[in-house]
Amino acid sequence: MLTHAAEDYLKSIYKLQEKVGKVSTGILAEYLNVKPASATGMIKKLKTMQLVKHERYQGVTLTDAGKAIALEIIRHHRLLELYLFKALGVPWDGVHEEAEKLEHVISEDVEARMDEFLGYPTADPHGAPIPDKNGVVIKRMSIPMTDLCSGQSCVVAEVSDTDSALLRHLGSFNLYPGTAFRVIEVAPFEGPFTIDIAGQQVVIGREVAKHIFVDDVKE
Amino acid sequence: MLTHAAEDYLKSIYKLQEKVGKVSTGILAEYLNVKPASATGMIKKLKTMQLVKHERYQGVTLTDAGKAIALEIIRHHRLLELYLFKALGVPWDGVHEEAEKLEHVISEDVEARMDEFLGYPTADPHGAPIPDKNGVVIKRMSIPMTDLCSGQSCVVAEVSDTDSALLRHLGSFNLYPGTAFRVIEVAPFEGPFTIDIAGQQVVIGREVAKHIFVDDVKE
DNA sequence: AAATTAATTTAGGCATACCTAAATTATATA
DNA sequence: TATATAATTTAGGTATGCCTAAATTAATTT
The missing domain is CATH 1.10.10.10 (Winged helix-like DNA-binding domain superfamily/Winged helix DNA-binding domain)
Known part of the structure; x- marks a missing residue:
């Protein structure tokens, strides 16, 4: 059986592969809050188990076996x-x-x-x-909320799960997956979004909006 | 925070203290499936954390802090x-x-x-x-089933939880905590028990009976 | 009391998974 | 192309928690 740490590495490689494409040692280490040297060590171990492919200085990729575990x-x-x-x-x-x-x-x-x-x-x-x-x-074919324009309606598809404070913030507006809202205004110069959720007017900062993904976009 | 291993040691010391009274290094090691030397090592560590008391060759005792964690x-x-x-x-x-x-x-x-x-x-x-x-x-003031005599009625209070095969065996007779039964006969020379559970006649071997504790004993 | 046997502890090793610091390799800039 | 910078890897160290083997201490037998 695999150790917990090995499982975490495989999971993280999978997620980063989805998000960033190529997974470098440094990116992986940063994601896992370990030093690059530690990531190198674990990558080597996972390679001997045939769970990842790795060429020195070229990043990691999951094998089919590794992906299955992830x-x-x-x-x-x-x-x-x-x-x-x-x-x-x-x-x-x-x-x-x-x-x-x-x-x-x-x-x-x-x-x-x-x-x-x-x-x-x-x-x-x-x-x-x-x-x-x-x-x-x-x-799902969702897009980041930051791609929305004034007047567009949509449904929340997904929000990032790691930041507890962010989730409490979103929860206070009822901004859960499945919730529909309409963009009233997008402030210029990378400003915040003003949206309408079930009749309530709410302002969502751009940094927050980056962590929200939406579906079913309509004019 | 404590490691999982340390928690397991404290838990085991508590349980052995209940069952055997004095907890020697050897008993503890056997219970945890480790070698006595390993137990000595962990006992030392727990002692520095003030979770156990220990005198060389005299066995371990939990401190109040150790007992609380256990x-x-x-x-x-x-x-x-x-x-x-x-x-x-x-x-x-x-x-x-x-x-x-x-x-x-x-x-x-x-x-x-x-x-x-x-x-x-x-x-x-x-x-x-x-x-x-x-x-x-x-x-609970329960007694081992092996202390019962012919004709006595009782209620199952507790069975040991570690042996999965034993539990399946008991389950097949509906011998769960709370179940009442009456002893029909105790075979001589440390023989098996014949009991009546809800009208069904069942034979329970002595080795099995040792793992069953009963309550509410009546003639 | 002496000797044997059993229990316990010490000493030294192994694997995991992290770390820091130094060396190496790749990439970007002048 | 040479050099500076950044990324990666190697080397060596820490802590946990297990192991075996040897030394010590306690208990039992003669």
Whole structure:
């Protein structure tokens, strides 16, 4: 079996691969809050296990085996988040941290039971897709909120899950995945967004908007 | 914060203290499936943290601080067992192993939510008492089934939780905590027990009976 | 009491996974 | 192209927690 650290590396490589494309040692180390030298060491270990491909100074890529494990961990994480949220009422700004610890120790059996309880869901409380048992991920075609213009309507698809304070902030406006809103005004010079959520007028700063992804954009 | 290993040592010392009284290095090592030398090492570490008292060759005792941590871990374990059993339908012969991993990573917040969901229970699926938030344990006055004589009636109070095969065996007779039965016959020369459970006649071997503790004994 | 046996502790090693500091390699600039 | 800068890797060190083997201490037997 893999160590927790190895699982975290695989998960992080997968996520960075999605976001940035090429995954360098430095980017990976920064993401995991370790030094580049530590990342190099783990990459070497994962390479001997045939879970990653790596050429010196050229970054890492997951092998099929590595990707399968990464998706399994991500599935654990997101199912746990949703379970904690729905079954135990843990606030959505707390589920990430909790799931981060549980994802490495939960059994496939318990996971299957949570999955059944939740009705085989496809997204976690932040809107991120939950890979199925075979590692198949259904990708949504969402765009960053910062791409919206005045007058456009849309639905929140996903928000980033790591910043607890941000999530509390969004929660105070009811800005959850599935929530519809309309852009009233985009302030010039990279300014904030004024939006309408269920009749309420709310101002969302640009830095915050970067962490919100939307769907179903209409004029 | 303590390591998982340190938590396991404290928990084991507590349990052995209950069962055997004096806890020697050798007993502790055997219980934890490590070598005596390893136990000595951890005992030293726990001593510097003032969680145990230890005189060379004289065995270990928990300090109040150590006992508090031991009871906290035991509370985690038993609440998790009951939660997995009741909320997710994990069979009672599987909850111990699962809880063994989760007990070290579950937060106080999630634990409190499980506790509420379960209605502040006082016993786990095997009948073991769940310490409350302040580490108070309500002890039951149960006796081993092997002390019973022909004709006596009783109620199952507790069964040992570590042997999964034993639990499946007991489950097949509906021999859960709370189940009442009457001893029909005790075979001589340390032989098996024949009992009546809800009209069904069942034979329980002496080795199995040693792991069953009963309450409410009547003639 | 002496000798044997058993329990415990010390000493020295291994693996994991992190660190810092130095060396190396690649890339960008002059 | 030579040099400066940035990224990466190597080398060597720390802490945890396990191991084996040897030394010590305690308990039992003769």
